[in-house]
Amino acid sequence: MQSGRKIRVLIAKPGLDSHDRGAKVVARALRDAGMEVIYTGLRQTPEQIVETALQEDVDVIGLSILSGAHMALFPRIMELLKEKGLTDVVVFAGGIIPEEDIPELKKIGIKEVFGPGTPTETIIKYVLENAPKRR
Amino acid sequence: MVKIEEVVKGVLAGDKRSVARAITMVENSPEEAQSLIAAVYPNTGKAHILGLTGPGGSGKSTLIEKMIREYRRRGKTVGIIAVDPTSPFTGGAFLGDRIRMQELTTDDGVFIRSMATRNNPGGIAKATKDAVKILDASGKDVIIVETVGAGQSEVEIIKVAQTIIVIHAPGLGDEIQAIKAGIMEIADIFVINKADRENADKAVMDIQAMLQLDNKEKAWTPPIIKTVALTGEGVPQLIEKIEEHWRFLQKGLLHKRSLEKAEAELVEAIKDKVTSSIIKKLKREKRFEEILRRIVDREIDPVSAAEKLLDQILE
Amino acid sequence: MFDRQKIEEIAKERERWQKSTLPNWIRQCPERQKEFKNHSGITIKGLYTPEDVKDMDYMRDLGFPGEYPFTRGLHATMYRGRLWTMRMFAGYGTAEDTNKRFKYLLSEGETGLSTAFDYPTIMGYDSDHPMARGEVGVCGVAISSLQDMEVLFDGIPLDKVTTSMTINGPASVLLAMYIAVGDKQGVPREKLGGTTQNDNLKEFFAQKLCIFPPKPSLKLSVDVIEYCARHLPKWNPISISGYHIREAGATALQELAFTLCDGIAYVEETLKRGLKVDEFAPRLSFFFASHNDFFEEIAKFRAARRLWARIMKERFHTRNPRSMWMRMHVQTSGCTLTAQQPLNNIVRTTIQALAAVLGGTQSLHTNSFDEALCLPTEESVRVALRTQQIIAYESGVANTVDPLAGSYYVEALTNEMEEKAMEYIQKIDDMGGVIPAIEKGFFQREIAESAYRYQREIEEKKRIIVGVNEYAIEGEEIPVKLLRVDPSVEKKQIERLQKLRRERDNRKVKEVLEKLHYAAEKDENLMPIIIEAVKAYATLGEIMDVLRKVYGEYKELIII
Numbered sequence A: 001m002q003s004g005r006k007i008r009v010l011i012a013k014p015g016l017d018s019h020d021r022g023a024k025v026v027a028r029a030l031r032d033a034g035m036e037v038i039y040t041g042l043r044q045t046p047e048q049i050v051e052t053a054l055q056e057d058v059d060v061i062g063l064s065i066l067s068g069a070h071m072a073l074f075p076r077i078m079e080l081l082k083e084k085g086l087t088d089v090v091v092f093a094g095g096i097i098p099e100e101d102i103p104e105l106k107k108i109g110i111k112e113v114f115g116p117g118t119p120t121e122t123i124i125k126y127v128l129e130n131a132p133k134r135r
Numbered sequence B: 001m002v003k004i005e006e007v008v009k010g011v012l013a014g015d016k017r018s019v020a021r022a023i024t025m026v027e028n029s030p031e032e033a034q035s036l037i038a039a040v041y042p043n044t045g046k047a048h049i050l051g052l053t054g055p056g057g058s059g060k061s062t063l064i065e066k067m068i069r070e071y072r073r074r075g076k077t078v079g080i081i082a083v084d085p086t087s088p089f090t091g092g093a094f095l096g097d098r099i100r101m102q103e104l105t106t107d108d109g110v111f112i113r114s115m116a117t118r119n120n121p122g123g124i125a126k127a128t129k130d131a132v133k134i135l136d137a138s139g140k141d142v143i144i145v146e147t148v149g150a151g152q153s154e155v156e157i158i159k160v161a162q163t164i165i166v167i168h169a170p171g172l173g174d175e176i177q178a179i180k181a182g183i184m185e186i187a188d189i190f191v192i193n194k195a196d197r198e199n200a201d202k203a204v205m206d207i208q209a210m211l212q213l214d215n216k217e218k219a220w221t222p223p224i225i226k227t228v229a230l231t232g233e234g235v236p237q238l239i240e241k242i243e244e245h246w247r248f249l250q251k252g253l254l255h256k257r258s259l260e261k262a263e264a265e266l267v268e269a270i271k272d273k274v275t276s277s278i279i280k281k282l283k284r285e286k287r288f289e290e291i292l293r294r295i296v297d298r299e300i301d302p303v304s305a306a307e308k309l310l311d312q313i314l315e
Numbered sequence C: 001m002f003d004r005q006k007i008e009e010i011a012k013e014r015e016r017w018q019k020s021t022l023p024n025w026i027r028q029c030p031e032r033q034k035e036f037k038n039h040s041g042i043t044i045k046g047l048y049t050p051e052d053v054k055d056m057d058y059m060r061d062l063g064f065p066g067e068y069p070f071t072r073g074l075h076a077t078m079y080r081g082r083l084w085t086m087r088m089f090a091g092y093g094t095a096e097d098t099n100k101r102f103k104y105l106l107s108e109g110e111t112g113l114s115t116a117f118d119y120p121t122i123m124g125y126d127s128d129h130p131m132a133r134g135e136v137g138v139c140g141v142a143i144s145s146l147q148d149m150e151v152l153f154d155g156i157p158l159d160k161v162t163t164s165m166t167i168n169g170p171a172s173v174l175l176a177m178y179i180a181v182g183d184k185q186g187v188p189r190e191k192l193g194g195t196t197q198n199d200n201l202k203e204f205f206a207q208k209l210c211i212f213p214p215k216p217s218l219k220l221s222v223d224v225i226e227y228c229a230r231h232l233p234k235w236n237p238i239s240i241s242g243y244h245i246r247e248a249g250a251t252a253l254q255e256l257a258f259t260l261c262d263g264i265a266y267v268e269e270t271l272k273r274g275l276k277v278d279e280f281a282p283r284l285s286f287f288f289a290s291h292n293d294f295f296e297e298i299a300k301f302r303a304a305r306r307l308w309a310r311i312m313k314e315r316f317h318t319r320n321p322r323s324m325w326m327r328m329h330v331q332t333s334g335c336t337l338t339a340q341q342p343l344n345n346i347v348r349t350t351i352q353a354l355a356a357v358l359g360g361t362q363s364l365h366t367n368s369f370d371e372a373l374c375l376p377t378e379e380s381v382r383v384a385l386r387t388q389q390i391i392a393y394e395s396g397v398a399n400t401v402d403p404l405a406g407s408y409y410v411e412a413l414t415n416e417m418e419e420k421a422m423e424y425i426q427k428i429d430d431m432g433g434v435i436p437a438i439e440k441g442f443f444q445r446e447i448a449e450s451a452y453r454y455q456r457e458i459e460e461k462k463r464i465i466v467g468v469n470e471y472a473i474e475g476e477e478i479p480v481k482l483l484r485v486d487p488s489v490e491k492k493q494i495e496r497l498q499k500l501r502r503e504r505d506n507r508k509v510k511e512v513l514e515k516l517h518y519a520a521e522k523d524e525n526l527m528p529i530i531i532e533a534v535k536a537y538a539t540l541g542e543i544m545d546v547l548r549k550v551y552g553e554y555k556e557l558i559i560i
């Protein structure tokens, strides 16, 4: 990795979900691991999230959702990413996401899902290993 | 690997994705930055570049959101660079300024980019000035740079922006003291935000008093505008003043400032180039380590060593 | 509580014990940790003796139950007279679905209702708002108009049961709907009993469901307090909530201190309306979490009661004991419950519920073992309710009042919690109160720090979570059946709403909304006009939109 290069991560909160404890813990852990972390704030539409990812030119998008609305919101996000040509951005997610939904989410392009109890170490490691080596 | 030419083409066409990519390039790689900026440079110089500086919590981000709305109402397109600090310990950064502007994210006439200082002192990042050029070349009418706002003397912004807005708000602790020396002098416009608060008028008076201390004859006296960024009160007046300052600059000062800016950039570029080419040469000739060793062994001091080297090379 | 001479004697003996007996034991069996601390960061000693409570004065600091300072409980007989209210937080799907769940819970022996609303409702949007897509009925019940509310309480006599509603920004609207349902059922307003959470201050730093900026938010909370003081004598207009503060990551101490600060702010603001303290203070209620550290929690509840009584007496000069009462609802802590080995959660909840009961709560919700997976199923919620019933009827802990009083440890900890909470309260007073502290990000920073520290402690194994960072099952399969809300709920709900919009008297709706706009600009108490609006079947979203226009919307101050 080149010296000037930093991994840029977007932590996003889609929908009306306002549980932010986990999102902030994850954001802080990634920052402390030397990454540049952009946080969308709460209650974002899929359009806002994708547009933010585009303008910030992030390497990774982390979706945090505990409201159970992931099956309604994630497909739209993935669709928009494709539409805007952001196909090289790695998307992963965390929060309350039932095991049985994960295969479907992986099918639409969510690379990984981390539920409650995941050490932030694991999340950091995942980003370091999976952030695209572009540019 | 994305081709630079393609990115340049996109930037000039105003394509957001290319603008975003281009900014990443100037942040990450000096080599790419150089060729990119060289390519877009002829298309810059059209935007009005504003710098917004002031202590943390004074309402910079909130105010910018309202300024964007006002510019959009006037049919102008806007680019924003919001700078936040990099942690000197971990190298990481939390970029949270755009949260207040998120509603405008999906507006096609608006482009918001967060930027970490990457330990550059002075309130902005090293790449900020190049990022501004990219936004300028992409056709944005107005570009707003929000500095870190850590309360130190953030005067680097003067090298980037044409109109400097210094913002303050009542209730931030040691009041006007927080506008550190140095910052006072660079202000073209003062904003007292949170005018809905009790002590706003006192803050205005404090600044007036400080301005009166400075009795140099001036062609432009910085006005003081009161705003309530939460509601947008005072923002149309602020934009009016900014436009007024722009017209004022164009009467002649702009050219002078452009020359000054060009000079500053040229000098800095020369420093960079000279330094790196000398060091490269020394390393190539394997003399670098040798000199370092002599310095450590107290055979020669660093400044004398540099002088001697330069003399040799320039001969 | 002992005389000086006795204390000196004990101190001498303790020193001897420390020199002669203790070292041998430590040599043979060293202590497991260098230092033991509770969540609030208070160092826990190996042994507590009368020395640790030597400055206590029984009558001053404990007294008798039902009397100032209420450390030992609000009622003289406590649970010997009446058990706490078993109130399970419930809601999902349409009003019909939740109505069924309410009836199920009542039939299983629950003694009070507690309503969970879905996201659109808690944010003040109708079910057909663009932001509501995919969220209708998912995390609670969808209520967009009086019509939904009528269905929700269909066949439930409002004079026979008390209902708690977890609603904040739109609290006045939901209360108005409840009043309207009561009117329809013919229940006199003096008989309506229940609670609206209506604690808008904690939203800014804990629950984060903020709609309006702090000042209008506080105004709306106080509107409800004022209205209830005048018209709904049995309603708790507010539930001043530490629960959310705690669950957002705060320590027990921060939970205690910040909640009391909020309480002070509400009292001060309501006094400004010209009400006398005793006209509203008796109906203020509180809401706390019960976390894992058993004694810390018990000490917190006891300290909270004593501190509030002292604040009301000394700061607000009341003489009415009822105004000094801190009546509390407790919920066991959701964030201690794990997705891994979910049945372990039953045990955690039992310990936490026991602490709440030993702490003297008036009302209790116990979480279900599937807490970290989904909304509770009928099966899981039944076990949670049974947990309370077992504590109540089988454990014997309810047979005497405040059984832990006089424990050197519990009393010392209670004192320390009170003292340290007072320091925080002083700090916030110095900042100019709760709203300036919110604007400075004080609470947000404190809570973010604690949340991060908690996470680090788990990762560094300074804090063991059974089944997660220790005793985990490799490749565990979770055999729990999940509650899934039927996606057709959204469609059904939207159809009902749109039919209502077609069929109601839309001229009347428009008029009343205009009246509301005017009243909001004039800063009147909005309750009466909101009641009029819901009765005209103006929807929740329509009413809230008027207020959004007048007050503006809040943008969060983010601190990680």
Ligand code: B12
Pocket (backbone or CB within 6 Å): A011, A016, A017, A018, A019, A020, A021, A022, A023, A025, A026, A061, A062, A063, A064, A065, A066, A067, A068, A092, A093, A094, A095, A096, A114, A115, A116, A117, A118, A119, A120, A123, C116, C117, C118, C119, C122, C138, C139, C140, C166, C206, C207, C208, C209, C243, C244, C247, C248, C333, C334, C335, C336, C337, C338, C370, C371, C372, C373, C374, C375, C376, C455
């Ligand atoms: C704390 C909590 C709250 C707090 C929130 C405080 C706050 N500011 O965040 C309070 C009390 C306010 C609250 C309220 C509500 N809650 Co709640 N809450 C919880 C609880 C108990 C713990 C969540 C938590 O913070 N855990 C600690 C953090 C550190 O863990 P985490 O968020 O899971 O994050 C970890 C991983 O998931 C992952 N992760 C998370 N995000 C991301 C992102 C990325 C990119 C990655 C890689 C990983 C990742 O990494 C983290 C570290 O391990 C859960 C149940 C549970 N035990 O999980 C219910 C839960 C999420 N809440 C629930 C509900 C329904 C609500 C309400 C809607 C109730 C209502 N109707 O009023 C409200 C809504 C409030 C809101 N703000 O949105 C439900 C959701 C149901 C569902 N999905 O089906 C749950 C599951 C409880 C339940 N079983 O009923 N809640």
Ligand SMILES: Nc1nc2c(ncn2[C@@H]2O[C@H](COP(=O)(O)OP(=O)(O)OP(=O)(O)O)[C@@H](O)[C@H]2O)c(=O)[nH]1
Pocket (backbone or CB within 6 Å): B054, B055, B056, B057, B058, B059, B060, B061, B062, B063, B097, B100, B148, B149, B193, B194, B195, B196, B197, B227, B228, B229, B230, B231, C439, C555, C556, C557
């Ligand atoms: N009362 C009042 N509060 C305001 C006003 N403008 C901003 N605020 C509040 O002040 C706080 C800080 O606002 P920001 O816009 O984040 O300030 P900033 O200068 O960008 O802060 P940093 O990002 O920390 O540098 C927020 O809580 C705003 O809601 C105003 O005009 N009046």
